Amino acid sequence: MSVEVSRQIFLFRSLIENRRFDDGTLRVLECILASNGAKSLIGIVSALNDFMRRESLSVLREISSLRSVDDKLLIVEFHVRVFALIGDVESCLALRYEALLMREQKANSDQTLRVSCIEWLTFAQHSFQNGFYSIARKACEKALLCFDMKSNIIDTQTGDLFNNVQLIEKIEELKYYAAITASSQSVQAQAAQYLKKKAVDHSSDHPFPVIKDNDSGSAKFRKGIKRRHLRQLHHARSRLPSSACPSEMC
Known part of the structure; x- marks a missing residue:
């Protein structure tokens, strides 16, 4: 693994741990996956996937206390995009299901979420x-x-x-x-x-x-x-x- 790839992985993990769920964080992940220096790409993807699965569980617990459904959905959608990039279909579908249930539970008070x-x-x-x-x-x-x-x-x-x-x-x-x-x-x-x-x-x-x-x-x-x-x-x-x-x- 090249020094640059190692640096990008460290940056990506830091952004996730600091709850930076935005397009900038996604671009860092895209750079890692597209890097020519990632010779052991399978191992890198597997490690990133394990990391994201652990973090996503923590995040789901954290956002349960948020009042804004829109904020919750944005965070879940971010994780759906991450797992889609990594290629984890199981986690991607699981979080899509989570988002649909969140909307369904709040649809009575906000029809736009139906x-x-x-x-x-x-x-x-x-x-x-x-x-x-x-x-x-x-x-x-x-x-x-x-x-x-x-x-x-x-x-x-x-x-x-x-x-x-x-x-x-x-x-x-x-x-x-x-x-x-x-x-x-x-x-x-x-x-x-x-x-x-x-x-x-x-x-x-x-x-x-x-x-x-x-x-x-x-x-x-x-x-x-x-x-x-x-x-x-x-x-x-x-x-x-x-x-x-x-x-x-x-």
């Missing part, structure tokens, strides 16, 4: 694509609540009634595949089946836009990941009944 069904669906799609099927199913359930007529919550972003019906069908479909994939022995096969179908439908369908209790959202997310790993360890013992997958959808 999470739309499109945002929940986008998050569900990303979770599914990265193998977090239980979390994808929960996000689909959140998306469907946006159409709960009894609570007068209708997502105006989706347009007219016809478009809403189509969107509900898409959410229900993803929820179905996420549920059977999470409980299925053939996890990879089910996921591949769904993604293949989406690729076929893509030519005639518009993609969705990507819009950048006591347990925290990230804690729930990681519990879901642990359950997923446990299912995979015991997958040889489980069998998906043929009746659980209707012929018209398989």
Whole structure:
């Protein structure tokens, strides 16, 4: 590792420890990752990732006392960007989930913070694509609540009634595949089946836009990941009944 890279890593760590969550800190990280002197880049990224995971947990505890939801969201968004640069998909999704839950909890008093069904669906799609099927199913359930007529919550972003019906069908479909994939022995096969179908439908369908209790959202997310790993360890013992997958959808 070059002296310059070592200096930049020290600077980045100092900025994080001093809670400088801004674009300047992100630029330092970008310089580290792009540096020609970073010969052991894999080791550097791993060390930075471990450091950021520890710091992000401390930060989440610290910001719980902040009164401003906007400030909380800005800090969480900063950490999402950091983990995206490092390539830690798990932490990136966990913090995105944390941010969505923060907004949902405050939406009753501030409608500008309301999470739309499109945002929940986008998050569900990303979770599914990265193998977090239980979390994808929960996000689909959140998306469907946006159409709960009894609570007068209708997502105006989706347009007219016809478009809403189509969107509900898409959410229900993803929820179905996420549920059977999470409980299925053939996890990879089910996921591949769904993604293949989406690729076929893509030519005639518009993609969705990507819009950048006591347990925290990230804690729930990681519990879901642990359950997923446990299912995979015991997958040889489980069998998906043929009746659980209707012929018209398989």
